Amino acid sequence: MSFEYLEFGKEEKDFIEKIEEISGQNVYSCYQCGKCSAGCAFSSSMDMTVNQLIHLIQLGQKRRVLEANTHWVCASCLTCTVRCPREIDVAALMEAVREYHLREEPEKIIISEIPKKAYDKLPNIALVSNFRKKTG
Amino acid sequence: MKIGVYVCECGSNIAATVDVEDIVERAKEFPNVEVSRVYKYMCADPGQEIIKKDIEEKGLDRIVIAACSPRMHEPTFRAVLEDKGLNPYVLEIVNIREQVSWVHENKEEGTEKAASLLKGAVLRIALMEPLERKKVGVTHKALVIGGGIAGIQASLDLADMGFKTTLVEKTSSIGGKMAQMDKTFPTLDCSQCILSPKMVDVGRHPNIELLSLSEVVEVDGYVGNFKVKIKKNPRYVLEEKCTLCDDCVPVCPVIVHDEYNQGFAPRKAIYIAYPQAIPASYVIDPDACLGIDPLICSKCKDVCGPEAIDFDMQPEIIEEEYGAIIIATGYETYPIENIGEYGYGTIPDVISGLDFERIISSGGPTGGKILRPSDATVPKTVVFIHCAGSRDPSKHLPYCSKVCCMYSTKHALQYKHVVHDGTAINFYIDIRTAGKDYEEFYQRAAEEDHVIYIRGKVSEVFQDGDKILIKSVDTLTGETVELHADLVVLATGMVPSEGTKEMASLLNVSVGINGFIREAHPKLKPVDTAIGGVFVAGTVTGPKDIPETVSNASGAASRAAGILSQDELEIEGTVAKVEESLCRGCGMCVEACPYSAIELKAVNKYGHTVQVAFVNEALCKGCGSCAAACLNGAINQLGYTDGQILELISALGEQ
Amino acid sequence: MVQYSYFPGCNLKTNAKGFEETAIAVSKKLEAELVEMPKWNCCGTVHTMTSDNMMRRIAPVRVLSRSKKHIDTLEEGTTKEVVTLCSMCNSTLKIVNHEVKQNHEDLEKINYQLEEDEECYEEDMEVKHFLEIIRDNIGYEKLSQSVVKPLEGLKISPYYGCMLLHPDEAAIDDVEMPSVLEYLVESLGAEVIDSPLFKFCCGSYHIVDEEQIVDTQVGKIVEAARLRGANALVVACPLCAFNIDHQQKIMKDKNHGKEPLPVFYFTQLMALALGVPLKTNHFEDHHIDPKPLLKELGLTGKKKS
Numbered sequence A: 001m002s003f004e005y006l007e008f009g010k011e012e013k014d015f016i017e018k019i020e021e022i023s024g025q026n027v028y029s030c031y032q033c034g035k036c037s038a039g040c041a042f043s044s045s046m047d048m049t050v051n052q053l054i055h056l057i058q059l060g061q062k063r064r065v066l067e068a069n070t071h072w073v074c075a076s077c078l079t080c081t082v083r084c085p086r087e088i089d090v091a092a093l094m095e096a097v098r099e100y101h102l103r104e105e106p107e108k109i110i111i112s113e114i115p116k117k118a119y120d121k122l123p124n125i126a127l128v129s130n131f132r133k134k135t136g
Numbered sequence B: 001m002k003i004g005v006y007v008c009e010c011g012s013n014i015a016a017t018v019d020v021e022d023i024v025e026r027a028k029e030f031p032n033v034e035v036s037r038v039y040k041y042m043c044a045d046p047g048q049e050i051i052k053k054d055i056e057e058k059g060l061d062r063i064v065i066a067a068c069s070p071r072m073h074e075p076t077f078r079a080v081l082e083d084k085g086l087n088p089y090v091l092e093i094v095n096i097r098e099q100v101s102w103v104h105e106n107k108e109e110g111t112e113k114a115a116s117l118l119k120g121a122v123l124r125i126a127l128m129e130p131l132e133r134k135k136v137g138v139t140h141k142a143l144v145i146g147g148g149i150a151g152i153q154a155s156l157d158l159a160d161m162g163f164k165t166t167l168v169e170k171t172s173s174i175g176g177k178m179a180q181m182d183k184t185f186p187t188l189d190c191s192q193c194i195l196s197p198k199m200v201d202v203g204r205h206p207n208i209e210l211l212s213l214s215e216v217v218e219v220d221g222y223v224g225n226f227k228v229k230i231k232k233n234p235r236y237v238l239e240e241k242c243t244l245c246d247d248c249v250p251v252c253p254v255i256v257h258d259e260y261n262q263g264f265a266p267r268k269a270i271y272i273a274y275p276q277a278i279p280a281s282y283v284i285d286p287d288a289c290l291g292i293d294p295l296i297c298s299k300c301k302d303v304c305g306p307e308a309i310d311f312d313m314q315p316e317i318i319e320e321e322y323g324a325i326i327i328a329t330g331y332e333t334y335p336i337e338n339i340g341e342y343g344y345g346t347i348p349d350v351i352s353g354l355d356f357e358r359i360i361s362s363g364g365p366t367g368g369k370i371l372r373p374s375d376a377t378v379p380k381t382v383v384f385i386h387c388a389g390s391r392d393p394s395k396h397l398p399y400c401s402k403v404c405c406m407y408s409t410k411h412a413l414q415y416k417h418v419v420h421d422g423t424a425i426n427f428y429i430d431i432r433t434a435g436k437d438y439e440e441f442y443q444r445a446a447e448e449d450h451v452i453y454i455r456g457k458v459s460e461v462f463q464d465g466d467k468i469l470i471k472s473v474d475t476l477t478g479e480t481v482e483l484h485a486d487l488v489v490l491a492t493g494m495v496p497s498e499g500t501k502e503m504a505s506l507l508n509v510s511v512g513i514n515g516f517i518r519e520a521h522p523k524l525k526p527v528d529t530a531i532g533g534v535f536v537a538g539t540v541t542g543p544k545d546i547p548e549t550v551s552n553a554s555g556a557a558s559r560a561a562g563i564l565s566q567d568e569l570e571i572e573g574t575v576a577k578v579e580e581s582l583c584r585g586c587g588m589c590v591e592a593c594p595y596s597a598i599e600l601k602a603v604n605k606y607g608h609t610v611q612v613a614f615v616n617e618a619l620c621k622g623c624g625s626c627a628a629a630c631l632n633g634a635i636n637q638l639g640y641t642d643g644q645i646l647e648l649i650s651a652l653g654e655q
Numbered sequence C: 001m002v003q004y005s006y007f008p009g010c011n012l013k014t015n016a017k018g019f020e021e022t023a024i025a026v027s028k029k030l031e032a033e034l035v036e037m038p039k040w041n042c043c044g045t046v047h048t049m050t051s052d053n054m055m056r057r058i059a060p061v062r063v064l065s066r067s068k069k070h071i072d073t074l075e076e077g078t079t080k081e082v083v084t085l086c087s088m089c090n091s092t093l094k095i096v097n098h099e100v101k102q103n104h105e106d107l108e109k110i111n112y113q114l115e116e117d118e119e120c121y122e123e124d125m126e127v128k129h130f131l132e133i134i135r136d137n138i139g140y141e142k143l144s145q146s147v148v149k150p151l152e153g154l155k156i157s158p159y160y161g162c163m164l165l166h167p168d169e170a171a172i173d174d175v176e177m178p179s180v181l182e183y184l185v186e187s188l189g190a191e192v193i194d195s196p197l198f199k200f201c202c203g204s205y206h207i208v209d210e211e212q213i214v215d216t217q218v219g220k221i222v223e224a225a226r227l228r229g230a231n232a233l234v235v236a237c238p239l240c241a242f243n244i245d246h247q248q249k250i251m252k253d254k255n256h257g258k259e260p261l262p263v264f265y266f267t268q269l270m271a272l273a274l275g276v277p278l279k280t281n282h283f284e285d286h287h288i289d290p291k292p293l294l295k296e297l298g299l300t301g302k303k304k305s
């Protein structure tokens, strides 16, 4: 079991505010019911569930949030968004964490490393949306 | 003698497991049975008509009905008998539903059991004498004990209904805990602002006699006719003369902790609990005052212009009669110093919820500024620990105190309203917001005021420099967490007050394992007690918030009014009766009676003064404990005499 | 005959030619013709969920503005609706349309950027998916009356995927209990096989760099339909179609998996039932050839006698 020392200083508050600004969501609204994680088709591939990630955002735990793979595994299916009882656009929070990351380090994937074959085979909407989600 | 036997099928409820036709036939052979019949629903109008017709035509004088529990329809059938001019007690109801058909699967066995129960009843009823229902008068006056919001509401309701009401309050002012509160959830309206108009109403209501600094010391009697002794302690200030000028306070040399402010502020020996206190008068605290002795100090008396101070006041005993009593002696907060790991009492910046109420109150010791006790600085991080004492059957209280999730949320929100850039963290096990607009209140605290909620119970806290280190867990991430807080507020649980325990034992009402008074029925009689004429209001029966307390109090008032509005009360005829010639005055029955209905009285027997048991029929509930306890067989339970019981047993033994 | 301004989106010209050609063909048969709008651009495929990124909203707004101009040129264009076939386009255009209607400041900023294209969006468009046109404007009755070859024997599991139903602002039907595909399939004479995974995400764009995620999803989606007796799936999104179609094939080749289920666009089913020439389906672009199944059921070419 891991251990965290919680601080509620400027760094934490700035992070929360930035995520709220990008997503347009109020992260404090989340009461941690977990319905988002329960319905997410990708929870099993996430190292932290969606609601846990949101909880860490509430606590301003920037490092832990950015280290998680949760927001990268998210496929923006929006199931969480349509089901959140607190009317939180959960997928927008995932997007905000991606954006936060990409605005600091713009390349989650290196486009030039994608094999030429893929371009021929894959539908363009797959490529365009992937680049839009994973590059800044 | 002519006995009529009626067997009910209760649809298939009884008929499926008892051969009703068979027992009806057998009953015809029992002694004295004139007629024996079966019907689908005896309790229905046509069923009742059958009995009435038989009484009329066949001249029946005893009725036996085999049906459901007498708890259901005894009053129904008694009315049938009375309607036809029979004494209501020559009726016997045999419970062949709850005691037979519902608990047996085998029809043969069920039928046998029903038949023998029925026979016992027929034999017993033959020995039944008509019984009389006695009537007692009613004193149209109510006593309310405890002047918190519960007692205030109950008194006002009764007084408004026109009943003279005495409100007895132990402290110098009514108001209770609500008077100590700053704002109330979920509307955040100021507690004093909604409470003080009611207090003023109590003070000037023509039907209310308010006795402050008073305690009930003795209660005798029974429903409709309680004889009560109230001890009124001296105030040493004449209520009607005191002009609230405050001249006495500056001159008083004695400084003590002010309990109204949870000890965070000083007060003098002469003081007023708070400006809105009712009765609106100063009071001298005799324990603090230099002796209530003008020779040692009489500074206050010297300056008091209206000559309101009187050191010669003595405690008074007031004796009064009442028709009904409402216990509203409230709660206290759990002594959290018992929770060693939370450091209350040793770490100055660990405070209780009630402490926080005073600290945040604009009328409180800091004038509404949130300053922590140790160094009077504004705390930047405040941790609220839920369930402090509650939900902890291993060491503390097993139950949920119901209001603390809400008041911690209220406190966190109030803190954020004052210290905008501060951090308020609630450590909780579950968030319980089961009240109107409560969930919305909690969600607003998080959403609008950014109160943080972490699921996990704090394990311990300790002083670390000028901060408090919190060791907890975040069960949502599965991590142990630590943080430093400037102030820790414990969401203290509720326990019955000392007064509640005292009144419970004085009035003989039973209490549950947690010390709260037990209601007559937790669902259907929530404001009654097992003692007729004694009702309960507010937190005396368990943790409640203000809305629940108030409606509970109004309920108690209306139940009490149900008695006070009668001129006479009827008492059940099935009471215990002492055969004086057999009584040895041993007093075993006195011990056995759970309702204190028996006492020994001196009588003259054959020229000697001897002790004889005497039953107060108004108090007797007809439980039969005394009859069973008496070794001399001197007590009979009317309607259940030894002879009748023996007949019953013999019938059962036959099979 | 009514004419609609039709926004194709990129894939309808590449991987999903069969989707577009069958759609246009049936639209004519149903007298609700899809007329491709000129000068369209990619909508961006995914809608940005950030509140502050206006750049990504320009492309879809430009589409709306140009579609409006297109409608004005349509002889029989009677509506202010732009119609899409691809669910992703549908969702992206709908959300942006919704957003700019709510937020005039944002729209001003976007219109400022559109000045150089001589475009200006005036909030006067509605975005419709062709399924909505079928349900609300054409009607299932007309659809079933137009059927010349009922799709008897086809047991179709409707797969909505995410973007037809998410988010609420873009949903073409009840978000949790949609029925539009079910009614459509029934109207064509095929049997509906309900699957609980009707909107379980296929893995979407992860196909580019996280193929195994898509495989897991597709495996579950297909298995759920198969268990309930489906012999094919119907979709409305070229990315869902590709992922389910192509990855089934890959998985089968890789680990000798179960017999894959063919995947149809809903317009392909309509084309089959309405007697549109088979070649418009472009079944050659499918990775799992639906023809053997259709043949077995006697649904290709001439009826088995």
Ligand SMILES: Cc1cc2nc3c(=O)[nH]c(=O)nc-3n(C[C@H](O)[C@H](O)[C@H](O)COP(=O)(O)OP(=O)(O)OC[C@H]3O[C@@H](n4cnc5c(N)ncnc54)[C@H](O)[C@@H]3O)c2cc1C
Pocket: B145, B146, B147, B148, B149, B150, B151, B168, B169, B170, B171, B173, B174, B175, B176, B177, B178, B181, B183, B184, B185, B186, B214, B215, B216, B328, B329, B330, B331, B332, B333, B353, B354, B357, B403, B407, B410, B497, B498, B499, B500, B502, B503, B537, B538, B539, B540, B544, B545, B546, B547, B549
């Ligand atoms: C910190 C805190 C905050 C709270 N905040 C809220 C809130 O915001 N909203 C809300 O709805 N509820 C709140 N509550 C709950 C609220 O305090 C109670 O619901 C309410 O005060 C109960 O009133 P009562 O009359 O039953 O008891 P009490 O207020 O305890 O009144 C009992 C009265 O009886 C008197 N008494 C005791 N013994 C005797 C005796 N032997 N003889 C004569 N008199 C006696 C006492 O002096 C007292 O005046 C809060 C509770 C706490 C602890």
Ligand code: SF4
Pocket: A029, A030, A031, A032, A033, A034, A035, A036, A037, A051, A054, A083, A084, A085, A086, A087, A088, A090
């Ligand atoms: S569904 Fe909404 S409220 Fe529930 S945990 Fe997820 S984000 Fe929070």
Ligand code: SF4
Pocket: A036, A039, A040, A041, A042, A050, A073, A074, A075, A076, A077, A078, A079, A080, A081, A090, A091, A094, C201
């Ligand atoms: S939008 Fe992302 S986080 Fe939400 S359910 Fe879909 S994949 Fe999971």
Ligand code: SF4
Pocket: B251, B252, B253, B254, B269, B270, B284, B285, B288, B289, B290, B291, B292, B293, B297, B298, B299, B300, B301
């Ligand atoms: S007598 Fe003296 S000590 Fe007592 S209240 Fe008066 S001033 Fe205070």
Ligand code: SF4
Pocket: B386, B387, B388, B390, B391, B399, B400, B401, B402, B403, B404, B405, B406, B429, B430, B431, B432, B491, B493
């Ligand atoms: S109301 Fe909340 S804080 Fe109080 S005991 Fe119950 S769960 Fe704990």
